[in-house]
Amino acid sequence: MSSAVTVLIPTALRPQVEGKESINLHGSSVKQIFASLTGEYPELGKRLFKSDSELNRFINVYLNDEDIRFLDNLDTAVSSGDELSIVPAIAGG
Template identity: 40%
Template sequence: MSVNVRIPTILRTYTSGRAEVTVEGATLAEVIASLEAGHPGIAARVLDDSGKLRRFVNVYVNDDDVRFEGGLETPTPDGAGVSIIPAVAGG
């Protein structure tokens, strides 16, 4: 499955400045693995040491928050859009 991943500005150093990359994967876990294979180091910014999504990183598949779907097992159908959005804190 070919998936378009939108990369936030803070992670674009891993994608040579590209705001969007296309990777393969039938689930979010596979998409992140494919993203890491092509852009080493990016997975460590999205996943914690236990391999789960970092608490302050929000990920959406076609506008659906994966935390309320299947987490890393969320299906990523062909042509899906995946957005990685770091949480912003402030007051």
């Protein structure tokens, strides 16, 4: 079943998504959501993914407040109303 999920885009990656702060997408897994997202915004995909199946290791993705690496990674199921936060490491200080 396809669910409506909100993807929260960090400031650093907004230039790759026409400046949007969040994007609503439909899908049943994190993988499906990201496939739609990077299909529409391929430049974002280049920054998020190291390979087709692996996210870059300086970017974490949280489903609500849980890191997807410790759920089922890209195969993690999503439900309507879920939030997917893309969280890059912050280096400034």
